[in-house]
Amino acid sequence: MTNKINITLSTTRKEKPNPSSLEFGRVFTDHMFVMDYSETKGWYDPRIVPYEPISLYPSTMVFHYGQTVFEGLKAYRTKEDKIFLFRPDKNFQRLNLSNDRLCIPHIDEEFAAEALKQLISIEKDWIPSAPGTSLYIRPFIIPTEYYLGVAPSKYYRFMIILSPVGSYYKEGIKPVKIYVEDNYVRAVKGGTGTAKTGANYAASLKAQENAEKNGYSQVLWLDGLEKKYIEEVGSMNIFFKINGEVVTPALNGSILEGVTRNSIIHLLKHWDIPVSEKRISMEEVYQAYKDGFLEEAFGTGTAAVISPIGEFFYNDEKMVLNNGETGELSKKLYDTLTGIQTGKHEDLFNWIVEVN
Missing domain, CATH: 3.20.10.10 (D-amino Acid Aminotransferase, subunit A, domain 2)
Structure with missing residues (x-):
């Protein structure tokens, strides 16, 4: 797999939400990371592209057999306007543990972390600065082979999408x-x-x-x-x-x-x-x-x-x-x-x- 990430920037940018009314997982940024897998190529074509719908056949295995994995982490903006990730290596390590259990090929953890950094650099204006807010990060992998058979897929797609989120506790931490x-x-x-x-x-x-x-x-x-x-x-x-x-x-x-x-x-x-x-x-x-x-x-x-x-x-x-x-x-x-x-x-x- 080439380490070069191809970047296609969106020609239209969405209006950013009001930080005081952010809900969890409802709003998504302008771009996403995508990479595909096949048995012959391995993981290939890493790219950052506009956030958009994906096209899949009705027989695509993701709809039928549940061979999916995902992760969740956050990016934070500090008072000094720095952007921090919290232990992203642990999330990509765990993603590969999930891959093992679901018979999904391993990803390169270091490359995935670098891809995430590039995506966040492009989308850094989406990271809210209000207290308690952050940018939620959702890496996930789905099978993309179209086949109605109970077996591991031969094709996959790895994606990372981003969502600005508000404080989990609107009025402070509560039991x-x-x-x-x-x-x-x-x-x-x-x-x-x-x-x-x-x-x-x-x-x-x-x-x-x-x-x-x-x-x-x-x-x-x-x-x-x-x-x-x-x-x-x-x-x-x-x-x-x-x-x-x-x-x-x-x-x-x-x-x-x-x-x-x-x-x-x-x-x-x-x-x-x-x-x-x-x-x-x-x-x-x-x-x-x-x-x-x-x-x-x-x-x-x-x-x-x-x-x-x-x-x-x-x-x-x-x-x-x-x-x-x-x-x-x-x-x-x-x-x-x-x-x-x-x-x-x-x-x-x-x-x-x-x-x-």
């Missing part, structure tokens, strides 16, 4: 209410839970719909076999602070390894706060709550960074944490991570990549 799901499951060991693939999210929609009908923001997923051990919350990893120790479910073959999760563990160790990755049951958490030892709980992910949990609904009982308010550690983690991402705090871990 959410969580419904503990004991019927539906997200994934099982040996399945696709460790991959970032669309099918995992489609499988979650029914439980999420039921939770929202009952007044809850997200679902807490339990393991798919015994429906006993905690896995994820919504589309996020989850942490508990129990009697001074922070605990998160160990990666077990069905839990997605989050970039934010990894960063949180690094920060906690740096602060000398006890943190462990282990199998933990909902019953253990419930008992810690009853004993007065459950101090905080929060989800972690790209969109919200830290999502504090104010209430669980479990076994027909409401478990209210911190009187429904954000915990001290959750707030400190949120402020620190977002501070590093936006240049307000020193980057002690070399997580930031600047885009020129």
Whole structure:
């Protein structure tokens, strides 16, 4: 594959949205990155082109067998007008792990990162500067062979699209209410839970719909076999602070390894706060709550960074944490991570990549 990225600039530019009214994933920038794959050529024809519809036959495999992977990360504008990416190498590493599970050819991670930088350089005027805003980045790969057969595709398309997004919390970081799901499951060991693939999210929609009908923001997923051990919350990893120790479910073959999760563990160790990755049951958490030892709980992910949990609904009982308010550690983690991402705090871990 040639490393030269062909660039075709749009002749018409879209009006940029009002930063104060940005929604997540509704508005997209003027350009996108595209690269194709075939068995004979490998990955070829990397290009930045105007954001536009793509043409696919109805028999294209993407519509039928779910062989898709994606990633999510952000670009941030600092007060000094610099553009920062947060640990993009980890996202492209994870994309290749997802590729492995879905039988998709690996991408060159360094080249993908360089392509992303070039795309962002072209679209840097789209990165909002208001507090809490950023440019959401969605790399994804789809099969493009037109064939109705259950087999890995012989052709693929890798794309990166960009979307300016507002603050996840419109009025500041606020705790959410969580419904503990004991019927539906997200994934099982040996399945696709460790991959970032669309099918995992489609499988979650029914439980999420039921939770929202009952007044809850997200679902807490339990393991798919015994429906006993905690896995994820919504589309996020989850942490508990129990009697001074922070605990998160160990990666077990069905839990997605989050970039934010990894960063949180690094920060906690740096602060000398006890943190462990282990199998933990909902019953253990419930008992810690009853004993007065459950101090905080929060989800972690790209969109919200830290999502504090104010209430669980479990076994027909409401478990209210911190009187429904954000915990001290959750707030400190949120402020620190977002501070590093936006240049307000020193980057002690070399997580930031600047885009020129």
